[in-house]
Amino acid sequence: MLDFEKPVLDLEEKLHKIKESNLDMEQKTFKINQIKAELHELKTTIYSKLSGWQKVQLSRHPDRPHSLDYIENICSQFIELHGDRKNGDDHAVVGGFANFEKQTIMIIGQQKGRTMKEKQFRNFGMSNPQGYRKALRLMKLAEKFNKPILTLIDTPGASPGLEAEAHGQAEAIATNLQEMIMLTVPVISVVIGEGASGGALAIGICDRLLMLENTWFSVISPEVCSSILWNNWDYTEKAAEQMKLTAEDLWNFKLIDGKIPEPLGGAHKDPEKVYLSLKKGISEHLNELKDIDPRKRIEGRINKYSHIGIYEEIK
Amino acid sequence: MSKWYKKIAEGIPSSSIFKKSIPEGVWDKCPECKTKIKEDKIVFQLFVCSCGHHFRIGSEEYFSILFDEGKYEELFREIVPKDILHFEGPQPYKERLVSEQAESGLTDAARVGKGRMNGVELILVAMDFSFIGGSMGSAVGERIARAIDYCIQHKIPLVIVSRSVGARMMESFYSLMQMAKTATKLALLGQAAIPFISVLTDPTIGGVTASIGMKGDINIAEPKANIGYAGPKVIKESTGKDLPKGFQRSEFLMEKGFVDMIIERKNLKSTISSLLQLIIEKEPID
Structure with missing residues (x-):
C-alpha cells in the first residue's frame, strides 16, 4: 500500500x-x-x-499488471520463445509470436515478478545483455516474416551487476538502438510501468511511443538521480518532479504519440479496463503504420530521432 | 623519437591552454605512482606519466596530439546547451552551465574538429570530462549528429574520443534520446560505409558507451581506462561487494572481446591513421 x-x-x-x-x-x-x-x-x-513521485510509485505498484498479464489479456494466443542464441536466456525479458486482433505480431516485454521468488527469477525486471540480445533476435525474426513488433517497457534500469558488464551490456544496448532504427516492420512501444535509462530504450526505438497514464520514462530513476546529484536519496521526490518524467509531462513536450488512460487509482484498480484501452490504442496505431511504405516508415523513424533535443544556436 | 612525435610536441600549444581545462593541482602528483610531475615534461609526454598512467585530458589536448601540426577547424560551436526543464538540482542547471562555461572556456562537453591525421582528412570528436563529467545532453548529441552528417556528406571518416559519465541527468528524457539520435546517425554512417573509430578513454560510462563508445567499426581503448555501462560506484552499491581488480578496465574489455586493441596515447595517431589508410586505400595528402 x-x-x-x-x-x-x-x-x-x-x-x-x-x-x-x-x-x-x-x-x-x-x-x-x-x-x-x-x-x-x-x-x-x-x-x-498526483505528483511525479506519486506516479513513479504507482508505476511500481506491486499489484500493477506486468508484461505477461497484458500479453495474456490483449492477445488470443502467445507462444513464448527463449534465448539469445549466444549466451543464455534472460528471464527479465519475455517475447514471442502472438495473435493480436486476428494478426500475428511479435511481442517483447520486460517482465517483473510479484512474489519474492518471482522477483528474483525476473531479476526485478532488470535485463542482462542476454535479454537485449534475445529481444533483438526476436525483432529480426519478426522482420524476416514481416510481422509488426510490439514492445512493452517496464524496467527500473539495466542490471548493475558484474555479469552484465562482463557480457557487454553497453554493446548490447548500443546494438539494439542501431538495429531497431532500420527495422522494416512497424514498431510500437508502450511504457506499462517504469522506463528507466538505456535499459528501457534498448527495446524502445519505435515508430510510435505510447505511455500508460501512471508511468514514467527518463534517463535514470529519481533515486539514482538524487544519489548522483545530491549524494543521497533524500531528494528523490524533488528529482522526480524536476525530471518531468511522467506520461503527461512527455505528452506536453510532444515527445510521445499517445497517453493511455488508467482507472482512478491506477491500472491495478481495474486491469480489464486498461487492457481494453491499451488494445484500442495499439490497434489504432498499428492500422495507421501498416499502410505506410516500409521505406517511408524507416525514414520517419530516422527523422524523428534525428530531431529530438533542445539546444540553442548562437551566431 | 619518431618524426611525428616531435612534430606533435611542437604542435602542442602553450600549457596555459591546459590550465584552463584542467583544475589546478591535478598535475602535482601522479595518482598511480604518486611521483611529482613536472608540467613541461608531462606535456611533452602527452600527459602520460613515466609509470604509464594516462591523465584525463580534454578535447584541446587530443586535437593537438592527433591533428597534423595540431591544426584543425572547429565545427558546430554554434550549438550550445539550454536548460529545457528548468532543472534545479543542488545548483540550478542554468547557472551551472554559465559557471562551467566561464571556468572551462568550453561551451559544452564535446567538440568537433575537422583536420588531417597523418594526411588523412577526418572528423574528430573529443569529449571534455571537465564539463559536467563529459555528459551528453541535447547540445552534445546535436554536435555529434552534425559531425556524423558532415562525414556522410563529405565521405570522410569519423573518430570519436569518448570520456564521459554518460547521459546528462539535467536534461532527463531529452538526454536519453541523444542515445537514440547518435545511434540513428551512426546507423546511417554505417550504411554509407564510412569508417568510424571509437577511442575509449578513462572513464567512458553509461549512455555514451551504450550508444557511441561500443559501436566503432574499430574500438580502441587507452590503457587501464574504466569502460562500462553501470558506473563502478553503482555496481558496488547494488552488489554490496568490492569490485574485482581490473574489472571494467580496458584490459578486461579486451579479454571479453569488446575492444580491438589497447593503444598508448603516444601511438594513437599512428594507429588510427594506419587503420584508416588500410580501410580507405587512398594515398594520404602530405
Missing part, C-alpha cells in the same frame, strides 16, 4: 464492513450510497493531482 492510497483503502474497508453488517436494508443502502459518493470524491481529489 502506498501512503497516499491509505485514506481510500480505509474508506473501502468501511464500505465493505457496512455491506457485511446486519443493518436493515433501507439503512444499509443509504449508508452504502453515502460512502460510495464520498469515496468517489476522495479518489478524484487524490488521484487527479
Whole structure:
C-alpha cells in the first residue's frame, strides 16, 4: 500500500464492513450510497493531482499488471520463445509470436515478478545483455516474416551487476538502438510501468511511443538521480518532479504519440479496463503504420530521432 | 623519437591552454605512482606519466596530439546547451552551465574538429570530462549528429574520443534520446560505409558507451581506462561487494572481446591513421 492510497483503502474497508453488517436494508443502502459518493470524491481529489513521485510509485505498484498479464489479456494466443542464441536466456525479458486482433505480431516485454521468488527469477525486471540480445533476435525474426513488433517497457534500469558488464551490456544496448532504427516492420512501444535509462530504450526505438497514464520514462530513476546529484536519496521526490518524467509531462513536450488512460487509482484498480484501452490504442496505431511504405516508415523513424533535443544556436 | 612525435610536441600549444581545462593541482602528483610531475615534461609526454598512467585530458589536448601540426577547424560551436526543464538540482542547471562555461572556456562537453591525421582528412570528436563529467545532453548529441552528417556528406571518416559519465541527468528524457539520435546517425554512417573509430578513454560510462563508445567499426581503448555501462560506484552499491581488480578496465574489455586493441596515447595517431589508410586505400595528402 502506498501512503497516499491509505485514506481510500480505509474508506473501502468501511464500505465493505457496512455491506457485511446486519443493518436493515433501507439503512444499509443509504449508508452504502453515502460512502460510495464520498469515496468517489476522495479518489478524484487524490488521484487527479498526483505528483511525479506519486506516479513513479504507482508505476511500481506491486499489484500493477506486468508484461505477461497484458500479453495474456490483449492477445488470443502467445507462444513464448527463449534465448539469445549466444549466451543464455534472460528471464527479465519475455517475447514471442502472438495473435493480436486476428494478426500475428511479435511481442517483447520486460517482465517483473510479484512474489519474492518471482522477483528474483525476473531479476526485478532488470535485463542482462542476454535479454537485449534475445529481444533483438526476436525483432529480426519478426522482420524476416514481416510481422509488426510490439514492445512493452517496464524496467527500473539495466542490471548493475558484474555479469552484465562482463557480457557487454553497453554493446548490447548500443546494438539494439542501431538495429531497431532500420527495422522494416512497424514498431510500437508502450511504457506499462517504469522506463528507466538505456535499459528501457534498448527495446524502445519505435515508430510510435505510447505511455500508460501512471508511468514514467527518463534517463535514470529519481533515486539514482538524487544519489548522483545530491549524494543521497533524500531528494528523490524533488528529482522526480524536476525530471518531468511522467506520461503527461512527455505528452506536453510532444515527445510521445499517445497517453493511455488508467482507472482512478491506477491500472491495478481495474486491469480489464486498461487492457481494453491499451488494445484500442495499439490497434489504432498499428492500422495507421501498416499502410505506410516500409521505406517511408524507416525514414520517419530516422527523422524523428534525428530531431529530438533542445539546444540553442548562437551566431 | 619518431618524426611525428616531435612534430606533435611542437604542435602542442602553450600549457596555459591546459590550465584552463584542467583544475589546478591535478598535475602535482601522479595518482598511480604518486611521483611529482613536472608540467613541461608531462606535456611533452602527452600527459602520460613515466609509470604509464594516462591523465584525463580534454578535447584541446587530443586535437593537438592527433591533428597534423595540431591544426584543425572547429565545427558546430554554434550549438550550445539550454536548460529545457528548468532543472534545479543542488545548483540550478542554468547557472551551472554559465559557471562551467566561464571556468572551462568550453561551451559544452564535446567538440568537433575537422583536420588531417597523418594526411588523412577526418572528423574528430573529443569529449571534455571537465564539463559536467563529459555528459551528453541535447547540445552534445546535436554536435555529434552534425559531425556524423558532415562525414556522410563529405565521405570522410569519423573518430570519436569518448570520456564521459554518460547521459546528462539535467536534461532527463531529452538526454536519453541523444542515445537514440547518435545511434540513428551512426546507423546511417554505417550504411554509407564510412569508417568510424571509437577511442575509449578513462572513464567512458553509461549512455555514451551504450550508444557511441561500443559501436566503432574499430574500438580502441587507452590503457587501464574504466569502460562500462553501470558506473563502478553503482555496481558496488547494488552488489554490496568490492569490485574485482581490473574489472571494467580496458584490459578486461579486451579479454571479453569488446575492444580491438589497447593503444598508448603516444601511438594513437599512428594507429588510427594506419587503420584508416588500410580501410580507405587512398594515398594520404602530405
